[in-house]
Amino acid sequence: MNCKLVQPPEYLKRYVRYFWILEGGSDGCAPTTFVALPDGCPGMIFGQAEEGAFSESHDYKLPEVFLYGQTTKHTEIRTKGKFNTIGVYFYPDAIKSVFGFSAVEITNTCLDVDLTPKRTDFNLSERLLNASSQAHQLELISGYLFNLINKNGSVPDGLTEYATSKMIGSNGNITLKELQQDLRLSERSFERRFNQHIGISPKLFSRVCRFQASLSQLRNNKYNNLTDVAFENGYADQSHFIRSFKEFTGFSPEQYQKQSKELVENFPELIK
Secondary structure, X not given: OEEEEEOOOHHHOOOEEEEEEEEEOOOOOOOEEEEEOOOOOOEEEEEEEOOOEEOOOOOOEOOOEEEEOOOOOOXXXXXXXXXXXXXXXXXXXXXXXXXXXXXXXXXXXXXEHHHOOOOOOOOHHHHXXXXXXXXXXXXXXXXXXXXXXXXXXXXXXHHHHHHHHHHHHOOOOOOHHHHHHHHOOOHHHHHHHHHHHOOOOXXXXXXXXXXXXXXXXXXXXXXXXXXXXXXXXXXXXXXXXXXXXXXXXXXXXXXXXXXXEOOOOOOOEEOO
């Protein structure tokens, strides 16, 4: 399996962290299963596979190009045979900023890009399928996003951007009361603004940030034992950490390390 990360063009760097390209599979092989993990960021995926890609239930075929919102639980995606996938890894507030509709509308779900409420006047999936190369596909995706940004005219919300930056920087351990005071917002206004631009509540986003910080430690083997990981990331104890980790991944930390192979961040292959 091959993986490559590609930086976005300058005009998209406020909205897109990076593009990722994943190729793999072989004729007649067993299905490949990936696990999409909550990471506080929405994304978009274009997939070319011999038998298509299917969601966790195995009875829902995903669109060729789909946009997904914030996720609060792990989701399995499987594909069979050879596949070629391009992903767009957005910043947390990109749904509202790029696509022009409230982020909470696609939390824990996905949407066919060609059916988005404020789509452009061309069929993106058809153009991508007819593109001459991966480089051309990346150009088409970049142009599509740029056209949407210009068409919708949505301005990123500075207060929400500040809040998410603080939460990520503190690994989810800054208090929401402190943020509300900094932003001079009531609890209700803060929640409403956050749901509209991010798609989940501030409290849940903080929990995802804390989970991601602990996952980063596991990835890089920067710990002596799980108790250290728990306390360094603000969990009450090791049991609290394991429960939270299992909620977001479906596995205990030990099981996750044994049964996953991560080439794309937060989109590991499940090894059974």
